Amino acid sequence: MTDSTSPPPGLPPHSRGEERKPTHVVAGVIVDARGRVLLARRTEGSELAGLWEFPGGKVEPGETPEAALARELDEELGIEVDVGAPVMVVPHLTPRRRLRLDVRRIQAWRGTPKGYEGQALAWVQPDKLARYDMPAPDLPVVAALLQPDHCLVTPPPGGDDGEWLASLEAALARGVRRVQFRMPGIDRARRHHLLSNAALSCDAAGVQLLVNGDAGLACEFGLGLHLPAAQLRKQRQRPVPADALLSASCHDADELRLAQALGCDFAIVGPVHPTPTHPDHGGIGWARFEALREQASLPIYAIGGLGPDDIAEARSHGAQGIAAIRGLWGR
Ligand SMILES: Nc1nc2c([nH]c(=O)n2[C@H]2C[C@H](O)[C@@H](COP(=O)(O)OP(=O)(O)OP(=O)(O)O)O2)c(=O)[nH]1
Numbered sequence: 154m155t156d157s158t159s160p161p162p163g164l165p166p167h168s169r170g171e172e173r174k175p176t177h178v179v180a181g182v183i184v185d186a187r188g189r190v191l192l193a194r195r196t197e198g199s200e201l202a203g204l205w206e207f208p209g210g211k212v213e214p215g216e217t218p219e220a221a222l223a224r225e226l227d228e229e230l231g232i233e234v235d236v237g238a239p240v241m242v243v244p245h246l247t248p249r250r251r252l253r254l255d256v257r258r259i260q261a262w263r264g265t266p267k268g269y270e271g272q273a274l275a276w277v278q279p280d281k282l283a284r285y286d287m288p289a290p291d292l293p294v295v296a297a298l299l300q301p302d303h304c305l306v307t308p309p310p311g312g313d314d315g316e317w318l319a320s321l322e323a324a325l326a327r328g329v330r331r332v333q334f335r336m337p338g339i340d341r342a343r344r345h346h347l348l349s350n351a352a353l354s355c356d357a358a359g360v361q362l363l364v365n366g367d368a369g370l371a372c373e374f375g376l377g378l379h380l381p382a383a384q385l386r387k388q389r390q391r392p393v394p395a396d397a398l399l400s401a402s403c404h405d406a407d408e409l410r411l412a413q414a415l416g417c418d419f420a421i422v423g424p425v426h427p428t429p430t431h432p433d434h435g436g437i438g439w440a441r442f443e444a445l446r447e448q449a450s451l452p453i454y455a456i457g458g459l460g461p462d463d464i465a466e467a468r469s470h471g472a473q474g475i476a477a478i479r480g481l482w483g484r
């Protein structure tokens with residue numbers, strides 16, 4: 154069937170999807186007393202049959218998302234719920250539709266969940282969620298449940314390496330759990346010295362550390378690697394072992410696809426707002442961020458003029474959270 158929103162024929166699938174108003178889908182993260190998350194298996198004959206999902210469904214016209222989620226969980230699982238905090242909203246584009254997957258925590262529920270539509274249910278330990286085959290828009294949601302919502306990108310040191318290391322320690326003490334070691338214009342010997350100290354601090358704090366743009370240094374220290382976009386474009390295969398973290402800076406959908414194909418664990422996209430480090434760039438804004446987000450399914454941090462106070466907003470645009478230099482350093 155065609156309708157007034159149908160695009161002219163012959164356009165590539167994502168152009169066709171772009172013409173469409175998003176389908177608003179709400180889904181719930183239901184966690185039991187043992188910390189397990191409830192997944193439901195999509196039934197035969199439904200779209201994406203066989204995949205595991207967070208229970209929920211489409212918001213009907215005139216319905217609030219909260220009311221829609223309560224209705225869906227009553228219909229599908231036979232439970233009465235109190236809808237809690239937002240987890241994230243994932244804009245996602247498929248050849249068939251444009252989706253907004255709006256995921257909320259379920260704060261409390263009454264009754265015992267059962268598959269009232271014949272769907273299988275599974276209570277899954279969070280660290281086992283990746284073993285379940287889920288629709289593409291759920292991958293960032295699983296990452297949001299498991300991985301840090303902010304990532305510190307280090308500023309170069311001024312004259313004093315001790316001061317830089319003390320600032321790093323202070324950031325770790327404030328709860329930073331993922332750090333990108335970025336040292337533009339710093340000579341190799343000094344970078345080596347700073348990195349060996351940073352690696353010790355991060356290791357002691359159980360913090361993930363990725364080296365920006367230097368695969369040799371990352372491998373030497375057994376650390377993760379962050380690829381600037383220009384390096385990402387040159388990679389033919391994953392430049393670090395599968396057990397080391399890999400991330401990339403991306404500015405367009407091609408780069409995001411490349412990052413995904415290379416097996417990057419996450420990407421960084423921006424600048425969302427103008428920043429002193431990229432003064433010529435006006436900032437892409439949240440609308441453009443979403444337009445990129447919806448074409449990829451890996452976790453994406455938003456960067457550019459953002460700090461911890463922006464995490465909730467970033468999540469509402471489909472970001473894993475925020476990455477920042479100034480916003481997370483020496484506050
Ligand atoms: N419920 C849910 N749907 C998801 C998830 N991830 C994801 O891509 N989707 C997609 C699958 C579908 O295209 C759409 C949800 O549609 P649905 O078929 O569950 O909708 P519904 O429960 O209202 O069922 P129906 O009455 O339309 O048949 O969102 C998820 O985690 N949970």
Ligand SMILES: [Mg+2]
Pocket residue numbers: 208209210211225229
């Ligand atoms: Mg459903």
